[in-house]
Amino acid sequence: MILIDATYINVGGGMGLLRRLINELRGQAEFALLRDTRVTDLDTAGCQVYDAVPSLSARRRFYRKHGADFTRVLCFGNVPPPVRLPVPTATYFHNLLFCENYAGEGWQEHWMMALKMAYVRFRAANTDVFLVQSTNMVTALRSKLGAGPKISVVPFFAKPGPGLVLGKPKQWDQFAYVSEAHSHKNHRRLLAAWRILLDQGLRPGLHLTVTTAYPAVLAEIAALQAAGAVIINHGYAASAPIYAQCGYQIYPSLLESFGLGLIEAADAQCAVLAADRPYARAVVAAHAVFDPLAPSAIADLVARCAGQQAPASVSKVQDEMAGLLAWLRDGTPFKGEQA
Numbered sequence: 001m002i003l004i005d006a007t008y009i010n011v012g013g014g015m016g017l018l019r020r021l022i023n024e025l026r027g028q029a030e031f032a033l034l035r036d037t038r039v040t041d042l043d044t045a046g047c048q049v050y051d052a053v054p055s056l057s058a059r060r061r062f063y064r065k066h067g068a069d070f071t072r073v074l075c076f077g078n079v080p081p082p083v084r085l086p087v088p089t090a091t092y093f094h095n096l097l098f099c100e101n102y103a104g105e106g107w108q109e110h111w112m113m114a115l116k117m118a119y120v121r122f123r124a125a126n127t128d129v130f131l132v133q134s135t136n137m138v139t140a141l142r143s144k145l146g147a148g149p150k151i152s153v154v155p156f157f158a159k160p161g162p163g164l165v166l167g168k169p170k171q172w173d174q175f176a177y178v179s180e181a182h183s184h185k186n187h188r189r190l191l192a193a194w195r196i197l198l199d200q201g202l203r204p205g206l207h208l209t210v211t212t213a214y215p216a217v218l219a220e221i222a223a224l225q226a227a228g229a230v231i232i233n234h235g236y237a238a239s240a241p242i243y244a245q246c247g248y249q250i251y252p253s254l255l256e257s258f259g260l261g262l263i264e265a266a267d268a269q270c271a272v273l274a275a276d277r278p279y280a281r282a283v284v285a286a287h288a289v290f291d292p293l294a295p296s297a298i299a300d301l302v303a304r305c306a307g308q309q310a311p312a313s314v315s316k317v318q319d320e321m322a323g324l325l326a327w328l329r330d331g332t333p334f335k336g337e338q339a
Helices: 012-025 056-069 107-122 135-145 187-199 215-227 239-245 260-267 278-283 295-305 321-330
Strands: 002-006 031-036 048-052 072-075 089-092 129-132 150-153 171-177 205-208 231-233 246-251 271-275 288-290
Touching: 002 012, 012 321, 031 056, 048 056, 072 321, 107 135, 129 135, 135 150, 135 278, 171 239, 187 205, 187 215, 187 295, 205 246, 215 231, 239 246, 239 260, 246 260, 246 295, 260 271, 260 278, 271 295, 288 295
Parallel strands: 002 031, 002 072, 031 048, 072 089, 089 129, 129 150, 171 205, 171 246, 205 231, 246 271, 271 288
Antiparallel strands: none
């Protein structure tokens, strides 16, 4: 039996990846799921479920009791198993925040991520290979783990949701940024750029998806709207309908483990304006790039592009779900080059 260890997966992009993995694996092989107790809305039909409190001690107890029950193990939440297992074991590492700092990162977050990375390094010998989503992640993880562990690039991503209408006329004065307002997502500088544009008498549309979890950012949005800026905040919303109407995606994030939003926008035939960062260059051929630390640079690029039709950007990444499933089922070597 295969084990999918998702002890630390409960929100965000990780949940999207987990849902797809379970849906794809269902019916192809016998498998079990080690599920975070905070997860309540995951379809687990067709698999055996073990619930675990997301803690080191609970995870260790599980492996001591059940470690011999499985033929292959995929740890899905960045962290190798707490013990060395006698079966092939892979760890899917998909959080660049463990490896890199970013401008404006708080000291508490910095030290927490450093401690987590230290634990991953301490347990690295318990996995046969780390799986990552891009060449940028190989570089970042290698800098922390050294030359020993194997790292393989095996990207996969959640499929587009409902509402994607290809061929629908684009509005070339509309810019989309589908993202929650975590600090590294850089909404503050993006909004500062829209303030500059407003002061210049320019009113391009900006489509955001900021939720009530970030009241300070919502207050900035409201202030700009009151001043006359055209900002449409959709709150928690599907990305596809937003990309369908916007000609451009504007992506100022300072740090990304993968950059799924860039791929989604390219697939929706948007012209991508991306932060000049390695993660962006690894996954998409952007229409143009900008310095994400300079609101004036963002504003200048938006002013040049607004109203101008541009070719759709192209994704550089191919989905490798088939390769991951083949390894889980029968140990077929990964196609991605191992380092």
